[in-house]
Amino acid sequence: MNMQNKIKQVLTDYNPQEIYIGVLGSHSALEIASGAKQEGFKTVVICQNGREKTYARYYRNIFDKFIFLDKFQDITKPQTIEELQNLNTIFIPNRSFSVYAGYDAIETKFTIPLMGNRYLLKTEERTAPQNQLWLLKEAGIQIPKTFKSPKDIDRPTIIKVPEKNRSIERAFFYASSPQEYEKEAEKRIKAGIITAEALSQSIIEEYVLGAKFNANYFYSPLNDDIDLLGFDRRIQTDLDGILDLPAREQLELNLAVQNIEIGHLGVTMRESQLEKIFEAAERWVQICRKEFPPGMIGLFALQGAVTKDLQFRVFDVSPRVPGCPCVDPTSPYMKYKYGTEIGPGKRVAMEIKRAIRKYRLSEVVT
Numbered sequence: 100m101n102m103q104n105k106i107k108q109v110l111t112d113y114n115p116q117e118i119y120i121g122v123l124g125s126h127s128a129l130e131i132a133s134g135a136k137q138e139g140f141k142t143v144v145i146c147q148n149g150r151e152k153t154y155a156r157y158y159r160n161i162f163d164k165f166i167f168l169d170k171f172q173d174i175t176k177p178q179t180i181e182e183l184q185n186l187n188t189i190f191i192p193n194r195s196f197s198v199y200a201g202y203d204a205i206e207t208k209f210t211i212p213l214m215g216n217r218y219l220l221k222t223e224e225r226t227a228p229q230n231q232l233w234l235l236k237e238a239g240i241q242i243p244k245t246f247k248s249p250k251d252i253d254r255p256t257i258i259k260v261p262e263k264n265r266s267i268e269r270a271f272f273y274a275s276s277p278q279e280y281e282k283e284a285e286k287r288i289k290a291g292i293i294t295a296e297a298l299s300q301s302i303i304e305e306y307v308l309g310a311k312f313n314a315n316y317f318y319s320p321l322n323d324d325i326d327l328l329g330f331d332r333r334i335q336t337d338l339d340g341i342l343d344l345p346a347r348e349q350l351e352l353n354l355a356v357q358n359i360e361i362g363h364l365g366v367t368m369r370e371s372q373l374e375k376i377f378e379a380a381e382r383w384v385q386i387c388r389k390e391f392p393p394g395m396i397g398l399f400a401l402q403g404a405v406t407k408d409l410q411f412r413v414f415d416v417s418p419r420v421p422g423c424p425c426v427d428p429t430s431p432y433m434k435y436k437y438g439t440e441i442g443p444g445k446r447v448a449m450e451i452k453r454a455i456r457k458y459r460l461s462e463v464v465t
Contacts, residue, residue, distance in 0.1 A: 102217070105210050107461055113187040113212075115455045119143045119164065120448060121188040121211070123171060124154045125195035127443070130424040132161040134444020138452050143186055145179070147171045171199035175208045183211050189451055189464060192220060193420045212464035214447055215397045219387060219418040225259075225302050229390060231416040238386035240379050240401075241412045243305035249280040255306040258284070260293045262357075271358040273306060287355045307412050309404030312368060314411075315421045316380045317446045318395045320462050321453060325380050327373070328398075328443055329430025331423040334362035363422070365429025368405075375411050379403075383416070396463055397450065398443055420447075 100108075120135035122128040124146040132142045143164035144154045155165050166182060173179055174196070183190065190196075190211045200209060202221040209217075222231045235242045246252055255275045262270045270292050274280035280303075287293045313333070317326040335358045341349055368376065379401055388394030400421035403413035420443060427442025434440050441449070454460045 102206060102210070103465065106212050106464060109184060109210055110212060110461055110464070112184075115187075115460065117141075117187050118451065118455065119183075119186040119188045120451065121145065121183055121186070121190045123174065123193060123196040123199070124151065125171070125199075126193040127420045127422045127424065128154060128193070129158055129161065130427075130442060130444040131191045131193075131420065131447060132158075132444065134442055134446065135448045136161050137445050138448035140448055140451070141186075143183070143188060145171070145174050171195070172201070175200050175204040180208075180210055188212075189214055189460075191215070191420060191447060192217070194223075194417070194422065197221075197223065197419065212460075214451060214464055215419055216387070216391060216393065216395060217465045219391050219395065222391070222418055223416065226300065231418070234383070234386050234390065235413055235416065237390070238382040240382050241410055243307050243412060243414050245305070246303040249274070249277050249303060252277050252280055252303065255308070256280075256303050257306045258301050258303050260287075260301040261297045263291060263294050263297070269358070272355070283355070290355050292355055292357065304414060307404040307406065307414060309406040309412070311402075311404050312366065312376075312411075313363075313400055313402040313421065313423065314376050314380070315398070315400045315423055315426055315443065317398050317443070317450070318380075318384050319450055320393070320396055321450065321457070321459060325377060325384065326436065326446060327376065327380070327432045328441070328446065329423075329426030329432050330366045330368055331363040331421075331425050331429075332366050333360050334364060335359060336361045360422075363425045365423075365425040367429075367431065372405065372409060372411075375409075379411055379413060387418075393462075393465065396465065397447060 120140045121143045122131045124144045128144055135142050141163040144162045145166045146154055148167055148169055188211055191214050197220045205217050221227050258272050259269045272283045274283055284298055288295055311332050313331045315328040338356050338358050341356055384395045398420045400417040401413045402415040403411055405411050427440055450463055454463045
């Protein structure tokens with residue numbers, strides 16, 4: 100029996116009136132749980148011992164059940180899966196879930212209905228075949244030029260390399276020539292930020308000069324419609340700290356700057372440019388439906404920049420919950436459509452509630 104049939108079987112054993120919305124205790128768990136509670140659902144959070152206080156102590160008010168594991172990877176063990184199934188859990192995958200559970204285990208072992216497409220999660224990894232860049236190209240979405248070798252660098256580029264000690268994070272650096280690439284790479288290897296092996300597998304990408312916008316969306320299979328939840332921008336360390344300094348002090352520091360995401364800011368876009376933001380999302384939904392059936396389900400994000408000629412160029416995709424709780428209080432776009440502010444977590448819960456009411460729950464999970 101393939102995974103999709105297993106999930107359908109699990110759903111037949113669920114009590115639709117006793118659904119729990121589940122999430123891994125990291126990344127965007129608070130946003131998902133808060134939205135679920137707003138819509139009347141019970142919630143369950145999977146915590147790792149030693150990293151549980153945020154959920155089990157400080158924000159325990161938005162969780163009904165807690166599952167404590169020695170390590171997040173244990174989420175795919177049979178006993179954890181059985182506990183989640185007994186709670187009639189619909190699980191919301193976030194980035195931490197993808198990283199800690201692992202794509203193979205998600206696709207073959209984790210027999211819990213996911214709100215989203217479990218087979219799209221691995222496309223986030225640029226080393227995977229038919230990855231996000233391939234999908235973006237196939238969809239006709241504008242993307243930055245990529246370079247196969249540092250010898251080909253002829254313009255400002257950003258190099259994306261996994262960190263040495265935390266492979267979940269990428270140690271970005273910049274170079275405008277082969278010589279600058281070698282200099283900056285050597286600096287980071289000596290500083291212990293990256294390894295030569297990881298560097299050989301890095302992505303060298305044209306640096307898009309433009310205003311950064313992370314566009315956050317929700318695609319509903321129930322009504323074949325796309326919501327724009329809003330835009331955010333990233334706060335990064337230690338990049339932001341260095342940029343706070345005058346230019347002379349920045350140069351004197353001579354540091355290997357890191358871009359570690361630590362927060363988000365909500366932003367809005369000029370109204371006349373919104374149509375192209377929706378068009379990019381429509382193209383993404385169409386290509387996912389073709390290449391990874393049943394296609395995009397629920398939350399996703401296209402991260403990019405608007406250039407001086409007002410082109411939206413996408414350089415990263417989140418095919419799952421984007422970590423941007425700031426769009427709920429800062430974005431007007433859901434209010435324009437629904438008459439009230441709706442964040443990512445609430446929108447997920449709204450879809451699950453509607454699917455249950457219409458006996459279509461199998462259409463919003465994989």
